Amino acid sequence: MSEAIIYLEPDSTLSLQSQIRQKLIDAILKGAFPPGSRLPSSRKLAEQLQVARNTVVLAYEQLLGEGFIESRERSGIFVSGNVLDGRIGYDGAPSSLQEPGGNWRDRIRLRLDRRPGFQWPQDWQQHPFPFIEGHFDASLYPTAQWREASRLALGARLVQESTVTESGADDPMLLEQIRTKMLPRRGIVASPDQILITLGERNALYILSRLLMDADVRVAMEDPGSPVLRQLLQQTGARLMAQPVDECGMVINSRLQRAQVIHVTPSHQVPTAVTMPNERRQALLAQANQHDQLIIEDDYEHEHNYLGNPHPAVRSMDTENRVIYVSGLPKVLAPGLRIGFIVAAPELIREARRLRQMMVGRPSLINQRTAALFLSLGHYDSFMNRLHKTMGERWDALRQALNHYHRGHEINHPTVGGTALWVESPSHIDVNTLVAEAARRGILIEPDTHYYSGRGRSRNYFRMGVTSIPKDRIRDGVQQLEQLIQKLSGERLERLDSQDPGLLDGDALQQLLSGATIRYKTFYRDPCTIKLKSDGRMLGRAGYADEDRDEGRWWVEDDLYCRQWRHWSYGEPGAYRVTVHGDHIRWWRTSGELVDSAIIERSDAKLD
Numbered sequence: 001m002s003e004a005i006i007y008l009e010p011d012s013t014l015s016l017q018s019q020i021r022q023k024l025i026d027a028i029l030k031g032a033f034p035p036g037s038r039l040p041s042s043r044k045l046a047e048q049l050q051v052a053r054n055t056v057v058l059a060y061e062q063l064l065g066e067g068f069i070e071s072r073e074r075s076g077i078f079v080s081g082n083v084l085d086g087r088i089g090y091d092g093a094p095s096s097l098q099e100p101g102g103n104w105r106d107r108i109r110l111r112l113d114r115r116p117g118f119q120w121p122q123d124w125q126q127h128p129f130p131f132i133e134g135h136f137d138a139s140l141y142p143t144a145q146w147r148e149a150s151r152l153a154l155g156a157r158l159v160q161e162s163t164v165t166e167s168g169a170d171d172p173m174l175l176e177q178i179r180t181k182m183l184p185r186r187g188i189v190a191s192p193d194q195i196l197i198t199l200g201e202r203n204a205l206y207i208l209s210r211l212l213m214d215a216d217v218r219v220a221m222e223d224p225g226s227p228v229l230r231q232l233l234q235q236t237g238a239r240l241m242a243q244p245v246d247e248c249g250m251v252i253n254s255r256l257q258r259a260q261v262i263h264v265t266p267s268h269q270v271p272t273a274v275t276m277p278n279e280r281r282q283a284l285l286a287q288a289n290q291h292d293q294l295i296i297e298d299d300y301e302h303e304h305n306y307l308g309n310p311h312p313a314v315r316s317m318d319t320e321n322r323v324i325y326v327s328g329l330p331k332v333l334a335p336g337l338r339i340g341f342i343v344a345a346p347e348l349i350r351e352a353r354r355l356r357q358m359m360v361g362r363p364s365l366i367n368q369r370t371a372a373l374f375l376s377l378g379h380y381d382s383f384m385n386r387l388h389k390t391m392g393e394r395w396d397a398l399r400q401a402l403n404h405y406h407r408g409h410e411i412n413h414p415t416v417g418g419t420a421l422w423v424e425s426p427s428h429i430d431v432n433t434l435v436a437e438a439a440r441r442g443i444l445i446e447p448d449t450h451y452y453s454g455r456g457r458s459r460n461y462f463r464m465g466v467t468s469i470p471k472d473r474i475r476d477g478v479q480q481l482e483q484l485i486q487k488l489s490g491e492r493l494e495r496l497d498s499q500d501p502g503l504l505d506g507d508a509l510q511q512l513l514s515g516a517t518i519r520y521k522t523f524y525r526d527p528c529t530i531k532l533k534s535d536g537r538m539l540g541r542a543g544y545a546d547e548d549r550d551e552g553r554w555w556v557e558d559d560l561y562c563r564q565w566r567h568w569s570y571g572e573p574g575a576y577r578v579t580v581h582g583d584h585i586r587w588w589r590t591s592g593e594l595v596d597s598a599i600i601e602r603s604d605a606k607l608d
Contacts, residue, residue, distance in 0.1 A: 008049055011125065016051050020059040028068055028079055035084055039069060039077045110235065118446050121439070124468070128442040129477030131398075133420040133465025136332040140387065140467075145379035146333065146370070153369040168357040170197040171368035177375035178341055186299065187316030188325060193346045196353055197363050200338030201300055204326045206232060207352050207359075208296060208342065212261055213238040220259035222250050224451035226270045229263065229298075242453035245269055247414060249276035252283045262288065263296045266314055268418035270300075271451045271463050275416050281314050288322050299327040310417075321345045329371055329380075330387065332467070339363065339371045391419055394466035394474065401478035402464075403523040404569055406485075414525045420465040421524075422448075429488050431460045437488065443481050475570070486593070496588040502579040506559045509578055512600070513554065513561065518585065520598030538563060561587060 006023040008016065027033050039045070042060055046053040060077060063069045070080050124130050125137075175192045183190055198204040213219055215237040221229060223242035233240055241259055244251045249269050256262065264284070266276035276284075288295050297314045315325040321344075328340030342352060356362070374380055398421055406423065415421065423445075425431045435447045448461040469477065486493060496503070504512060518530040528542040532554050542548040552565035557575070564573040576587035576595060585600040 006049070008051075011123075016049075016055050017059050017062075020045075020049070020051075020056060021062055024059070024063060025068060028083060033079050035079050035081045037079050038075075039079065041076060118450055120444065124444060127439075127444050129473060129480070130444045130468045131446075131464040131466070131477065132444055132468040133446070133463060134331065135468045137468050137470065139470070140332045140390065142333070142379060142383050145377070145383065146374060149373035149377060149379065150370045152373050153366055168353050168362050170195075170362065171365055171372055173376070174339075174368045174372035177372045181375045181380060182327075183343065186310075186325075186327075187312035188343060189316075190343050191346075194343055194349055196342045196344075196349045196356065197368060198328075198340040198342060198356065199360060199363050200340040201298070201326055201328050202228065202232070202340075203338070203356075203360070204328075204340045204342050205229060205296070205298070207355055208324060208326070209233055209236045209238075210355060211348070211351055212294065215239070217260045218258055219261045219263065220250075220256055221263045222265065222269060223453045224271055224448060225263075225453075226265075227450045230453065233263075240453070245272060245274070247274055248280050249274055250280075250284070252280060252287060257287065257291050259293060261294045261296065263298060264314070265298045265300065266311070267299050268415070268420075270298075271420065271446075271448070272422040273415045273418035273420045275311065275418075278311055281311065281317060285314065285317055285322070289320055293322065295323045297323050297325050299325060315343060324348065330384075332387065333371075333374070333383070337367055337371070339367065390471075391466060392417075394469070394471050395419065395421075397471050397474040398464060398466055398478070399524055400570075401475045404475075405478050405482040406523060419467050420463050423462055423464055425460045425462055426485060426489060426492075427460060428492050429460075429485065431458055431462050434485065434488065435462060438481060438484055441480060441484060443477055443484070445481070494594050495592040496577055496579070496594070500579050502581045504559075504578050504580060506556050509556045509559070509561055512578075512580065512602070513556070515602065517601045518598045519601065520596065538565070540565065540568060560590070 006020070006027065008019050008023070012019055014022065024033070024039075033039065040048070042056040043053055046056045049056070060069065064071060067080055068083055069077055071077055120130075120132055120135070121127070124132060124135065172192065174197060175195050178195055179190055179192060196204075196207075198207065209232055213233065213236040217236075218239045218241055219233055220241040220243045221233065222245050224245060225242075230240065238261075241255075243256055243262075249266055250256075250262075250264050262284070264276070266281060266284075268275060284295065287293065295314060295318075299313055313325060315323040317323075323344075325343040326340065327343075329337070342349065344352075395417065402421065402423065425434050431447045432449065435445055438445055446463040446465075447458065448463070449458045452458070466474070513532045514534045516532050518532070520528055522528050522542060526543050526548070528540065531539045533539070536553050536555055538552045538554045540550045540552070550565050550568045552563060552568070554561070554563040556562065559577070560575040561578045562573065562575045565571060575590060577590065579586045579588070580600065583599050583601065584597065586597040587595050589595055
């Protein structure tokens, strides 16, 4: 078989017919197939591409109708002789690059960091373990429901509707749906004149930065925080304040009083994913009222909490109109759609609309109406419920896997929801080295380096997301990541000393553990208590309200402490060597690696 003139991409979202048409047009316009050159017959091209002949026939028919190719009787299919007519500069051969000139380096006044954030590989979907936050696997997309809304929007002839007459006005149906369907989920009450539709969240933040910030304004943002936001704010000339983050989100202290504008992600902080409690939200509002500050509340993730109810948005607590709320439709609905919105005082919305109109014009009314119909038909509510359930299952699977395998550290920023976890890398392993080595094994994780205000600064954390990886791959991915960490750790791993005087044999284990209570903290810092009953039963409770419970059995066999939970540790049996020093107990794999440590208590005897 002769070599194919074009190649099809198996992972393309286009149909085979559309791919063939697109590839041929691209080759013709670039001069690979000059005017008048002959193309293979539909039969031959179908054989080369290993597709049905009818697929090629339909593609050729479309190109014939568009004038790119022509059919000559008893001769074949040829590139049209005049296909490149009117294209300035075409001389029958591929054009050469122009010589450099114009002194462009000195003329460009605004220079942006080319890589403000971590760059995922373009073929991330081909990696078996993409722990990526912000990209979504195709299984989550509500194809049928979005297609229905799009069909209805296209049939509405919205552009000609008399309901949208004001220049730059947004679709009133979408404004109403946001006002009555989306904002009440966050406790926000707003009128239509308090809402502006934007081309996504970043467009909203850009508009606000241009309206509210200049060299005389000091802006506080979280550290670690969004690298894209940091670059955006820097371009305004504003003075940036890197405000630290703890387990409750942005720290509220006297230093923060110097800012005129505060940007905050209280629902799930970027990147740690911690949720700001109501007490701190109230403190933030009180300080803003006292010191005449504005708050930009970036609610990019709508506060998906799985261990409790979501908190009301800061905007919903605001009584002085100081909070500017930024949010949008979830990216998973249509990554290229970019429907975001701002909720703020009418005076700010009016100016924002004028700036938006000057910059990019009004976001497509067809897209706005499609989103409005998606909301009005009830698809949004059912989709969000399904998304919440799916993300909750994945998030819990990631926590459980990290708790089972990554027991070297507790997480310093415990979360109650979201779509990512902020995980500590061992201090002796550079996080960038870990990220690079993991990627070579098909495991995609994100380093912390670009989230901090100092360039190249790192505290040796990495981020693991669940929006792009199915639940059934999470455990295997975490296990392989932990095996890599052990390999990179080399001789630094603490191993069991067979001469350790605290190493217990079978009799000592039976005597020690019967009736004992073991207390420790999980990977995600929840307290956990295990009671080992004398009759071999095992009762476990975890969480601050003992909300996570399980039971199982324990026994001693061949000088090993053996146990099996009903649900915890995947319900699989485990066998460990045990050392005890005072009230400190440690259990080790039979191969010698440390598994975990805890405090052990006996009710009937005091440990020596």
